[in-house]
Amino acid sequence: xxxxxxxxxxxxxxxxIRPNSLVIRRFKGVAGKTRCIDQQKIMMKKAVDHxxxxxxxxxxxxxxxxxxxxxxxKTARVVLANSFVRYAVLPWNPxxxxxxxxxxxLQHLFVSLYGDVVKSWNKTISPSGFGQPAVASAIPTPLxxxxxxxxxxxxxxxxxxQPYLMSVMNDAIAVIKSQQLERLCWLTVISDGRLCLGLMSxxxxxxxxxxxxxxDVIGQIELLIQ
Numbered sequence: 445x446x447x448x449x450x451x452x453x454x455x456x457x458x459x460x461i462r463p464n465s466l467v468i469r470r471f472k473g474v475a476g477k478t479r480c481i482d483q484q485k486i487m488m489k490k491a492v493d494h495x496x497x498x499x500x501x502x503x504x505x506x507x508x509x510x511x512x513x514x515x516x517x518k519t520a521r522v523v524l525a526n527s528f529v530r531y532a533v534l535p536w537n538p539x540x541x542x543x544x545x546x547x548x549x550l551q552h553l554f555v556s557l558y559g560d561v562v563k564s565w566n567k568t569i570s571p572s573g574f575g576q577p578a579v580a581s582a583i584p585t586p587l588x589x590x591x592x593x594x595x596x597x598x599x600x601x602x603x604x605x606q607p608y609l610m611s612v613m614n615d616a617i618a619v620i621k622s623q624q625l626e627r628l629c630w631l632t633v634i635s636d637g638r639l640c641l642g643l644m645s646x647x648x649x650x651x652x653x654x655x656x657x658x659x660d661v662i663g664q665i666e667l668l669i670q
Contacts, residue, residue: 507594507598524605638657
């Protein structure tokens with residue numbers, strides 16, 4: 445049996461996948477008190493999206509990079525840029541009782557918003573309270589499968605694949621609560637050529653939009669809010 449202090453030691457990668465780059469950080473330390481011991485930004489030779497050919501290129505870059513000894517950590521968490529993700533606010537529906545009904549409801553919502561292209565995408569719902577709407581995300585299934593396979597082949601335990609907006613939302617909610625800000629808040633996230641705009645009321649997400657960033661982003665935000 446391993447000593448107790450070894451069981452709580454953390455050795456983890458944080459891999460952010462963006463359309464034009466990879467950002468990799470390695471953290472070590474005791475759980476809850478880790479520090480970054482290494483980091484690297486790798487520029488892509490070509491932009492990556494959800495199409496099969498680009499996913500194959502991403503797989504090659506990921507495998508080549510993470511095969512290096514400096515990145516041989518025990519666990520990893522992946523964050524995907526908003527370019528790879530589509531979002532929606534799933535309204536509360538008391539009629540829906542089973543997981544199967546919820547998935548059908550989720551599928552209908554995403555197809556109505558984004559068309560048949562997202563039918564086969566991997567869809568997840570963030571935790572929410574009873575009677576509250578939830579934020580849902582959809583990620584191309586080939587991208588999820590590729591990431592899973594790369595980390596499995598390198599014997600690095602993949603703990604999560606999280607959309608970038610979700611981590612930003614968690615931080616934003618914490619700030620809103622700690623500083624007792626207005627109960628009705630707009631959250632704006634501009635990153636990698638995408639504009640995400642969300643409306644929150646009393647800790648509940650009412651509306652969410654993820655669109656291509658325009659040259660006049662301030663005017664774009666004002667128009668969306670109107």
